[in-house]
Amino acid sequence: MNLNRATIIGNLTRDPEVRTTPNGQTVASFGVATNYSWTDQSGQKQDRAEFHNIVAWGKLAEICGQFLAKGRKVYVEGRLQTREWEGQDGAKRNRTEIVCENMIMLDRSGAPATASASSPAAARTSAGNAVPAPQAAPAGDNEIRVEDIPF
Numbered sequence: 001m002n003l004n005r006a007t008i009i010g011n012l013t014r015d016p017e018v019r020t021t022p023n024g025q026t027v028a029s030f031g032v033a034t035n036y037s038w039t040d041q042s043g044q045k046q047d048r049a050e051f052h053n054i055v056a057w058g059k060l061a062e063i064c065g066q067f068l069a070k071g072r073k074v075y076v077e078g079r080l081q082t083r084e085w086e087g088q089d090g091a092k093r094n095r096t097e098i099v100c101e102n103m104i105m106l107d108r109s110g111a112p113a114t115a116s117a118s119s120p121a122a123a124r125t126s127a128g129n130a131v132p133a134p135q136a137a138p139a140g141d142n143e144i145r146v147e148d149i150p151f
Contacts, residue, residue, distance in 0.1 A: 004079045006098045008052055009106065010034035012072050016056075018065035028061035029097075030054050030068065032076060053097035054078075060100060067105060077102040 013031035020026055032052045040046050054076055056064045068074060078100040087093045 005077070006052075006080050007075075007077045008032060008034050008098070009073070009075050010052070012068055012070050012074060013051060015070050016061075016064045016068050018061060026058060026061040028056045028064040030064065032074060052076075053095060054100050055081075055097050056100040056103065060103065064100070064103060068103075072105060073107040075102075075104040075106055076100050 010032040013033050016028040016030040018026065018028045032054055034050050034052065036048045036050065038046050076098060078098045080096060081099050082094055082096045084092065084094045
């Protein structure tokens with residue numbers, strides 16, 4: 001039995017770069033930073049950031065390009081993949097990235113800036129199918145709004 005699964009929650013380190021391959025396939029690439037905190041033997045709090053390269057394909061890539069922006073908090077689920085190539089200097093290079101299969105935007109749509117002012121607070125995509133977040137009640141009502149829920 002084999003399993004190749006990566007699940008991270010972090011903040012985008014750069015806006016998604018959306019391109020189209022020569023055969024017409026849409027691809028988006030972006031970075032996500034995750035943080036890890038611990039207390040060392042001397043009692044000092046330590047922090048470490050890990051930086052992850054993310055690649056999304058097809059409709060999911062289009063959605064990432066439209067709704068994600070640097071600083072946004074995002075849940076990414078996918079599989080690890082390592083690409084190898086030879087650089088212009090002749091050196092062999094490789095890059096491990098997460099091929100995104102599922103993405104959920106976790107922060108409010110108003111902070112930080114987004115591609116669209118009317119973008120949903122959260123959207124879930126699975127294999128390129130977008131499902132928008134529930135619509136909030138009008139501001140004048142006394143109902144609880146989705147944006148006000150802290151989790």
